[in-house]
Amino acid sequence: MRLKETDKAYVAGFLDGDGSIYVRIKPNKSYRFKFQIAPSVVFFQSKENKKFLQSIQCLLGIGNIRERKDGICELMIQREHEIILLLRQIEKYLKLKRKQAQLIVKILDQKQSVKTGHDFVQLTALIDRFEKLNYSKKRKISAQVVQDTLEAEDLLTP
Amino acid sequence: MRLKETDKAYVAGFLDGDGSIYVRIKPNKSYRFKFQIAPSVVFFQSKENKKFLQSIQCLLGIGNIRERKDGICELMIQREHEIILLLRQIEKYLKLKRKQAQLIVKILDQKQSVKTGHDFVQLTALIDRFEKLNYSKKRKISAQVVQDTLEAEDLLTP
Numbered sequence: 001m002r003l004k005e006t007d008k009a010y011v012a013g014f015l016d017g018d019g020s021i022y023v024r025i026k027p028n029k030s031y032r033f034k035f036q037i038a039p040s041v042v043f044f045q046s047k048e049n050k051k052f053l054q055s056i057q058c059l060l061g062i063g064n065i066r067e068r069k070d071g072i073c074e075l076m077i078q079r080e081h082e083i084i085l086l087l088r089q090i091e092k093y094l095k096l097k098r099k100q101a102q103l104i105v106k107i108l109d110q111k112q113s114v115k116t117g118h119d120f121v122q123l124t125a126l127i128d129r130f131e132k133l134n135y136s137k138k139r140k141i142s143a144q145v146v147q148d149t150l151e152a153e154d155l156l157t158p
Numbered sequence: 159m160r161l162k163e164t165d166k167a168y169v170a171g172f173l174d175g176d177g178s179i180y181v182r183i184k185p186n187k188s189y190r191f192k193f194q195i196a197p198s199v200v201f202f203q204s205k206e207n208k209k210f211l212q213s214i215q216c217l218l219g220i221g222n223i224r225e226r227k228d229g230i231c232e233l234m235i236q237r238e239h240e241i242i243l244l245l246r247q248i249e250k251y252l253k254l255k256r257k258q259a260q261l262i263v264k265i266l267d268q269k270q271s272v273k274t275g276h277d278f279v280q281l282t283a284l285i286d287r288f289e290k291l292n293y294s295k296k297r298k299i300s301a302q303v304v305q306d307t308l309e310a311e312d313l314l315t316p
Contacts, residue, residue, distance in 0.1 A: 005163070006163050006167035006251060009163075009164035009168040009171065010167040010170055010171035010253075012168055012171065013171025013172035013174075014171035014172065014175040015175070016171075016172055016176075016210075017172040017173070017176030017201075019175065052253060052254050095213065096210050
């Protein structure tokens with residue numbers, strides 16, 4: 001993905017207007033620390049404009065499109081290296097969501113160096129910050145929930 | 159308003175994502191042809207992001223911000239020459255709303271040369287086309303309504 005400056009600026013404007021950057025913490029017993037970190041960059045449109053989302057997908061060369069039951073189409077980018085690649089390019093043009101972009105890149109960076117349960121809890125504490133940035137409702141799975149789970153599973157002892 | 163290329167592209171992306179381009183036909187007895195042609199370019203945001211809309215207003219140097227009762231803020235550009243000035247600059251970067259931009263510029267152009275009631279009805283027929291572009295519900299005031307009104311007022315006789 002090598003974008004022209006004006007394409008970067010356009011995508012940043014579109015993401016600021018009608019997109020979303022977020023990370024979810026999903027329970028998943030098969031993971032070492034019992035939770036999966038699932039980051040997403042999503043562009044939304046009504047299904048009438050699905051072709052447009054496909055053109056953005058072509059431009060970026062990444063992402064998957066799915067049609068929701070409520071008639072909304074989503075272009076979702078969920079692979080970590082693709083999210084980092086995209087956000088690093090458009091970050092300087094983002095106005096509304098620059099902090100989210102910087103935070104998600106930081107989270108994915110820090111995720112690489114998680115070794116212990118404590119590291120993992122610290123990582124989820126970073127994810128808690130998204131709540132404020134996205135004006136989202138209180139997360140069900142906060143760093144506190146992760147910490148309590150890892151303690152119960154005896155994953156926080158050195 | 160002299161924008162950098164990347165600013166034009168950003169504003170185009172943001173308008174495609176979270177903006178609207180439309181023309182309304184409003185009944186107004188004080189107008190020669192009984193209706194007012196009211197074009198708008200609008201950028202929407204939640205009121206939490208009002209400052210962001212103000213920064214776009216500063217960047218463009220045009221428009222007014224109003225806070226709606228439902229918590230949405232709008233940056234509205236409604237002066238004809240400002241709409242034309244803005245759309246001419248960002249048109250080439252618009253992907254979703256380029257046709258609307260071209261149509262509104264054409265409408266405002268044609269509006270300048272309206273002399274007769276017939277000219278005016280033709281102008282409103284052009285506005286009817288917006289319906290399809292914006293997937294909007296059927297307009298209350300269509301070209302047909304305008305024509306009927308002007309006929310009743312004896313404004314269509316040569």
